[in-house]
Amino acid sequence: MESQEFYHRLPKVELHAHINGSISEDTIKKLLKKKGREEEGANVRFNKEQTEPLEDSFKRLKLMQTLSNCAEDIYIITCDVIQEFASDNVKYLELRSTPREITATGLTRELYVEAVLKAIKDSAHLDIIVRFLLSIDRRLGVDVARTTMELAERYQDISNGVVMGLDFSGDPKVGDARDYLPLFIEAHNRGLKLTLHLAEVPAPEETKDILKELGTRTGRIGHGTCLQTECGGNQTLVDLVLQHRIPLELCLTSNVKGQTVPNYDQHQFQFWYNKNHPCIIGTDDKGMFDTTLSEEYAIAAQTFELDRESVWKLSLASIDAIFADDDVKQTLRNKWHELKPSLNIT
Numbered sequence: 530m531e532s533q534e535f536y537h538r539l540p541k542v543e544l545h546a547h548i549n550g551s552i553s554e555d556t557i558k559k560l561l562k563k564k565g566r567e568e569e570g571a572n573v574r575f576n577k578e579q580t581e582p583l584e585d586s587f588k589r590l591k592l593m594q595t596l597s598n599c600a601e602d603i604y605i606i607t608c609d610v611i612q613e614f615a616s617d618n619v620k621y622l623e624l625r626s627t628p629r630e631i632t633a634t635g636l637t638r639e640l641y642v643e644a645v646l647k648a649i650k651d652s653a654h655l656d657i658i659v660r661f662l663l664s665i666d667r668r669l670g671v672d673v674a675r676t677t678m679e680l681a682e683r684y685q686d687i688s689n690g691v692v693m694g695l696d697f698s699g700d701p702k703v704g705d706a707r708d709y710l711p712l713f714i715e716a717h718n719r720g721l722k723l724t725l726h727l728a729e730v731p732a733p734e735e736t737k738d739i740l741k742e743l744g745t746r747t748g749r750i751g752h753g754t755c756l757q758t759e760c761g762g763n764q765t766l767v768d769l770v771l772q773h774r775i776p777l778e779l780c781l782t783s784n785v786k787g788q789t790v791p792n793y794d795q796h797q798f799q800f801w802y803n804k805n806h807p808c809i810i811g812t813d814d815k816g817m818f819d820t821t822l823s824e825e826y827a828i829a830a831q832t833f834e835l836d837r838e839s840v841w842k843l844s845l846a847s848i849d850a851i852f853a854d855d856d857v858k859q860t861l862r863n864k865w866h867e868l869k870p871s872l873n874i875t
């Protein structure tokens with residue numbers, strides 16, 4: 530089997546995918562055409578070798594969000610994103626997105642969530658299980674975050690558990706995550722799962738206070754790039770993450786292209802993987818960073834010299850960190866074992 534084909538055929542779990550950052554080139558073209566903006570071209574994506582400071586990536590993400598400014602657009606992009614992950618042999622996908630309100634197009638946060646849920650429902654024929662986390666954008670403040678939490682709680686019921694919880698994301702240099710602590714605790718008490726972008730840039734005090742206060746209520750951590758001492762963190766942060774065994778969502782290309790990690794060799798994957806800590810490979814923004822989950826597995830394997838069996842185990846172990854219940858986990862594990870013989874691992 531061709532090496533790239535192995536990573537493509539490998540069944541995979543994607544737990545870190547922002548909907549608007551995941552829009553593919555084809556969908557970008559489709560939306561530009563729909564809006565009569567073809568002349569803008571596809572300058573919202575990266576070229577293969579391009580990198581830029583993280584703050585520029587956020588400008589790019591804003592531009593991407595202008596492509597989806599009504600409920601119909603949200604529906605179209607979500608359908609496409611799900612279909613693309615399914616074609617990459619992702620069998621379980623947790624999407625995340627910030628419900629936006631746009632008066633000019635009549636978009637409300639409720640309609641936004643409903644458009645995503647309809648896309649998930651209409652993708653039921655595909656061989657992929659999809660769940661949804663509502664994102665709190667740290668740039669928008671605590672009041673909007675509260676609205677988002679209330680929306681998540683309401684839609685968790687309405688959607689029969691397709692909405693599972695909250696993601697905390699947005700430009701890590703804006704605001705202070707600690708302002709959201711009471712909200713995180715309340716969300717957890719209301720049965721919502723939490724995954725938090727933490728230490729994407731050095732922020733040792735903020736990270737320590739959040740981890741100390743929340744403990745295992747932090748269901749997963751996005752990135753954790755700057756937890757280790759040599760990356761702007763400290764041993765206390767590392768110990769807290771190890772002690773609570775909080776799974777890390779690691780997005781190699783995103784970190785390299787967003788220049789929060791100098792190159793693949795120095796990615797924090799190695800540090801945590803060597804400690805046998807739960808590491809889940811993710812894409813973050815597959816459209817913007819021009820990647821796929823298969824490519825991310827291939828990069829991890831090539832950079833850190835993982836053989837096929839280790840890659841398969843890494844993918845299998847990521848099932849442990851999904852937010853869906855034990856039945857779904859077992860269904861997925863069975864599927865992985867069924868598919869294993871076709872992967873020619875040894």
Ligand SMILES: CNc1ncnc2c1ncn2[C@@H]1O[C@H](COP(=O)(O)O)[C@@H](O)[C@H]1O
Nearest residue numbers: 547548549550590626627664666698699700
């Ligand atoms: C690169 N690293 C990152 N760090 C932090 N937040 C990120 C991110 N990449 C994406 N987002 C978050 O996802 C939003 C876009 O998708 P949605 O409109 O919500 O679907 C961005 O505005 C940002 O809040």
Ligand SMILES: [Zn+2]
Nearest residue numbers: 547698751813
């Ligand atoms: Zn992210």
